Amino acid sequence: xxxxxxxxxxxxxxxxxxxxxxxxxxxxxxxxxxxxxxxxxxxxxxxxxxxxxxxxxxxxxxxxxxxxxxxxxxxxxxxxxxxxxxxxxxxxxxxxxxxxxxxxxxxxxxxxxxxxxxxxxxxxxxxxxxxxxxxxxxxxxxxxxxxxxxxxxxxxxxxxxxxxxxxxxxxxxxxxxxxxxxxxxxxxxxxxxxxxxxxxxxxxxxxxxxxxxxxxxxxxxxxxxxxxxxxxxxxxxxxxxxxxxxxxxxxxxxxxxxxxxxxxxxxxxxxxxxxxxxx
Numbered sequence: 001x002x003x004x005x006x007x008x009x010x011x012x013x014x015x016x017x018x019x020x021x022x023x024x025x026x027x028x029x030x031x032x033x034x035x036x037x038x039x040x041x042x043x044x045x046x047x048x049x050x051x052x053x054x055x056x057x058x059x060x061x062x063x064x065x066x067x068x069x070x071x072x073x074x075x076x077x078x079x080x081x082x083x084x085x086x087x088x089x090x091x092x093x094x095x096x097x098x099x100x101x102x103x104x105x106x107x108x109x110x111x112x113x114x115x116x117x118x119x120x121x122x123x124x125x126x127x128x129x130x131x132x133x134x135x136x137x138x139x140x141x142x143x144x145x146x147x148x149x150x151x152x153x154x155x156x157x158x159x160x161x162x163x164x165x166x167x168x169x170x171x172x173x174x175x176x177x178x179x180x181x182x183x184x185x186x187x188x189x190x191x192x193x194x195x196x197x198x199x200x201x202x203x204x205x206x207x208x209x210x211x212x213x214x215x216x217x218x219x220x221x222x223x224x225x226x227x228x229x230x231x232x233x234x235x236x237x238x239x240x241x242x243x244x245x246x247x248x249x250x251x252x253x254x255x256x257x258x259x260x261x262x263x264x265x266x267x268x269x270x271x272x273x274x275x276x277x278x279x
Contacts (some may be wrong), residue, residue, distance in 0.1 A: 003036070004034055043071040056093060093273075120272075149188075207245045
């Protein structure tokens with residue numbers, strides 16, 4: 001079995017990959033590794049390398065006939081070697097879905113010495129469901145506060161100052177990374193200060209709520225709800241109504257949004273994040 005970095009447009013990739021896996025591989029920041037038996041590709045590992053050398057394994061897909069034969073472990077070991085050669089020793093990966101659907105991959109990660117660092121409730125809802133929620137209808141009739149601005153329109157100075165503020169907390173995770181959809185992410189800016197933000201991203205075929213933050217200086221109790229409304233309205237203009245949005249409950253702000261926006265029709269699952277540190 002050989003392992004190699006391969007081109008994203010290699011002809012044999014589509015032989016056993018799903019459309020979602022192919023979409024992940026085609027992301028700009030993704031590096032694609034393959035397990036090759038003879039001239040046949042039998043496994044693929046896609047990993048993204050983002051700001052500050054942060055590496056995330058986005059997907060591992062093994063051909064059914066080659067599963068449970070060490071191919072996935074071989075890909076991980078090859079990825080680890082490549083990263084160590086570039087002085088990167090920490091790897092992250094995350095999964096979300098129904099608990100029973102995650103058991104196989106979770107076991108595989110544990111067997112390969114990945115540590116579980118987060119296990120959180122995760123919600124998925126469609127843009128159509130959001131548009132039909134009570135809070136959407138309630139706030140849609142009100143004028144949007146002038147303090148609500150798109151991330152793409154926020155001054156660089158404000159963004160840098162805000163990212164430094166986040167960096168001093170445990171919430172800092174590669175602020176304004178490649179995954180963030182600038183045109184659909186919004187901030188609440190008052191007195192030239194970002195007092196709240198909601199950053200939307202795209203991951204594994206889902207629109208994701210990447211980050212939510214409200215500073216203590218923010219006096220508008222509805223700021224985050226307006227940010228959510230602005231983001232969803234913006235997304236509706238570009239994405240189909242059945243597009244799913246994923247939201248992991250990572251803090252009190254996210255919990256409040258879930259209680260206010262999410263209803264019984266929306267799916268609840270589990271979000272797990274893992275970390276591996278090589279010796």
